[in-house]
Amino acid sequence: MKSLKVQSFILISIGFILGMSEFIIVGIINNLADSFHVGISNVGFLVTMFAIFYALVTPILTILVGEHRLKRVMLLLLSIFTISNIMTAVANSFLILSLSRVLNAVVAGITVSIAITFAAVIAPRDKRAWLISWVFSGYSVASVFGVPIGTWISDQIGWRWAFWLIVLISVVITGMFMVSLPGNLRQGKAKSLGEQFSLFKDPRILLGICLPILNLGGVYVVYTYLRPIVTSGLHFPTSFVTPFLFVFGLASLFSNQYSGRLANRDGLKSMVTVFGIQAVTMLAISLLFGLPWAALAALIIMGLTMYLLNSPMQIFYLAVAEKDYPQSMVLASSLISIFNNVGIAVGSATGGVLFNHLGLKSLGYSGAIYTVVALVLLIVLNRVRRRFD
Numbered sequence: 001m002k003s004l005k006v007q008s009f010i011l012i013s014i015g016f017i018l019g020m021s022e023f024i025i026v027g028i029i030n031n032l033a034d035s036f037h038v039g040i041s042n043v044g045f046l047v048t049m050f051a052i053f054y055a056l057v058t059p060i061l062t063i064l065v066g067e068h069r070l071k072r073v074m075l076l077l078l079s080i081f082t083i084s085n086i087m088t089a090v091a092n093s094f095l096i097l098s099l100s101r102v103l104n105a106v107v108a109g110i111t112v113s114i115a116i117t118f119a120a121v122i123a124p125r126d127k128r129a130w131l132i133s134w135v136f137s138g139y140s141v142a143s144v145f146g147v148p149i150g151t152w153i154s155d156q157i158g159w160r161w162a163f164w165l166i167v168l169i170s171v172v173i174t175g176m177f178m179v180s181l182p183g184n185l186r187q188g189k190a191k192s193l194g195e196q197f198s199l200f201k202d203p204r205i206l207l208g209i210c211l212p213i214l215n216l217g218g219v220y221v222v223y224t225y226l227r228p229i230v231t232s233g234l235h236f237p238t239s240f241v242t243p244f245l246f247v248f249g250l251a252s253l254f255s256n257q258y259s260g261r262l263a264n265r266d267g268l269k270s271m272v273t274v275f276g277i278q279a280v281t282m283l284a285i286s287l288l289f290g291l292p293w294a295a296l297a298a299l300i301i302m303g304l305t306m307y308l309l310n311s312p313m314q315i316f317y318l319a320v321a322e323k324d325y326p327q328s329m330v331l332a333s334s335l336i337s338i339f340n341n342v343g344i345a346v347g348s349a350t351g352g353v354l355f356n357h358l359g360l361k362s363l364g365y366s367g368a369i370y371t372v373v374a375l376v377l378l379i380v381l382n383r384v385r386r387r388f389d
């Protein structure tokens with residue numbers, strides 16, 4: 001039970017269950033607001049809080065991993081992840097719900113980072129970008145199937161059952177990981193914490209970490225409030241939310257998969273065009289509120305572009321670390337997930353403020369601003385990269 005196909009399936013499944021647990025809030029935001037008698041923006045803040053803790057704690061845990069066997073670390077992390085979802089399922093107050101999401105966020109970042117490290121090691125070099133893109137695609141598969149199914153369960157029999165489903169899947173994945181992945185994998189030895197963090201002295205890395213922040217910062221201004229946009233802004237019925245989330249998830253799955261293809265042919269150059277399209281799409285979302293179906297089409301296009309940066313950026317981080325900072329491989333593997341979540345925190349917080357003060361129509365405009373800044377920095381990064389080639 002140790003073939004590459006089986007190991008790949010397990011690593012992708014880890015991405016799936018992490019994504020389902022993180023993204024399910026978007027689909028059940030109204031249900032949670034009703035259950036705990038809080039405002040929608042308060043539940044939206046759970047997304048911001050999750051992302052903040054994810055981004056802050058992941059690099060610290062990455063350092064603490066040190067030379068420990070990554071398989072043992074992963075099994076511990078998956079166990080804590082399961083416990084956090086049990087806490088969510090039984091939460092009897094918004095405080096307990098919030099604490100369970102914090103615990104979930106604390107382990108989620110390092111979990112996906114180690115999964116990516118395993119992917120980079122077990123895959124042949126010519127399949128590395130493919131497998132890494134599929135680990136990220138586990139999140140998109142969660143958007144296609146996990147979030148719509150969880151949303152449907154929440155609407156039909158209660159949101160707690162959606163988290164019990166996540167617990168069940170987590171237990172199965174943990175067992176499969178335990179018997180299938182190699183047990184001798186460790187990251188390179190570092191002489192000090194400063195040596196691991198020396199990665200951040202590289203100007204390519206410093207510019208590179210800004211891109212996922214701005215990319216998902218722009219997207220999550222809108223995405224966090226997708227359900228209110230569809231129902232309150234565009235006036236579609238609640239029953240329309242689940243099928244729309246399914247279609248949006250398909251778009252994001254394509255985004256992750258095509259991201260892998262971009263990575264195989266220097267995708268950072270192609271992202272200049274992608275960011276241009278994304279900025280126009282963001283503007284269209286706000287401008288087309290009077291044309292609901294056109295606005296939905298713009299939302300789907302946003303889904304098609306939102307993850308295209310992932311694999312090119314991840315391959316870029318790993319290439320820099322492998323050549324110049326081998327002691328920081330796990331840290332490099334975690335950068336895209338860390339700074340994606342910084343972007344999620346920035347975007348969801350921005351969306352919450354705009355939602356409360358300016359309304360749903362303002363969200364797309366703000367998202368476009370973030371994307372335009374990302375486009376400018378990408379052009380600068382591509383010029384800096386040429387100096388190191």
